[in-house]
Amino acid sequence: MNSRQVVSTFMKSSYSGGGSANECVEVARTADGGRAVRDTKNRDRATQFYAPAEWTAFIAGVKAGSFDG
Template sequence: MSSQEIVSPFVTSSYSGGGSANECVEVARTADGGRAVRDSKNPEVVQFYTPSGWSVFLEGVKGGEFDN
């Protein structure tokens, strides 16, 4: 099992731009339980996150760590 093996379709975040903005973040699951993330305008560039890295990121989002 490769940590970079994508095992689900990419889905668009419900928080992505919308409308004519076309600012879409897409996320898919990887074989090790992590996530693959890409920009729908540049789908050939994919970032991979380990399960623990993704969990820490989500905790930060929920905790407001990235709010302006």
């Protein structure tokens, strides 16, 4: 499997807002079960790729509040 082969449509984050919000990202699945993340406003910039375990750890951190400011 290719960890950089995007196998789903990029979906915009439900937390991406309108107006002056600059935190817009899109996420898609990769062939190995990981995720690809790109900037909604500048799709030509580099896409970031995350292995399945990395993505799982990130989601666990979000749910645990590890990134709350």
